[in-house]
Amino acid sequence: MSIILYGIPNCDTIKKAKKFLQEQNIDFDFHDYRKDGLTPELLDNFVEQLGWETVLNKRGTTYRALSDEQKQSLNETSAKQHMLDAPAMIKRPILKVDSELHIGFKAAQYQEIFK
Template identity: 70%
Template structure:
């Protein structure tokens, strides 16, 4: 079973979903805003992908942090920020056959899903 994590109005999520649908890959979509997110799930993401990779530093939510918040970020404070603002999680995160993948690039998905 493939699970995609993200928020539905994200352009990258839309591209990733289109890719999966176009290539007949069955998946479940986990919407952080509707389905929620837990500290345990964030810890899994951190363990598999690295906390600095999971934190989306390009988004407006991250840019809204104060300079002090940004300069003192560590794994624990990042986890709290992601719990409070799931939009700050880099998207999408996909779990496929117990492997974790971050972001969307068609070539990467071709390798993952054998398209």
């Protein structure tokens, strides 16, 4: 089983997800967007499986810093460009288990994935 946790290390939700995986003795690789990068192909994979509106983090300060005009004119193309320019705009974490993607973290959700 191949497990990759995608995100940025200082995110509280990432810390909770990492802690859960470590406490359950689940081996995983951590992909840090800032260190390891974010390719258009990887983002396309996220968007294809999860939908751009799900992948886009509308709660974060990076999104809120967009102008009203930018927010109103968002579409898949512009949203992907914003996420490539600022990976903090991607909802976290994204967990890849083999080829299946899961987004967000709740302990119950992860327990279901790894039961």
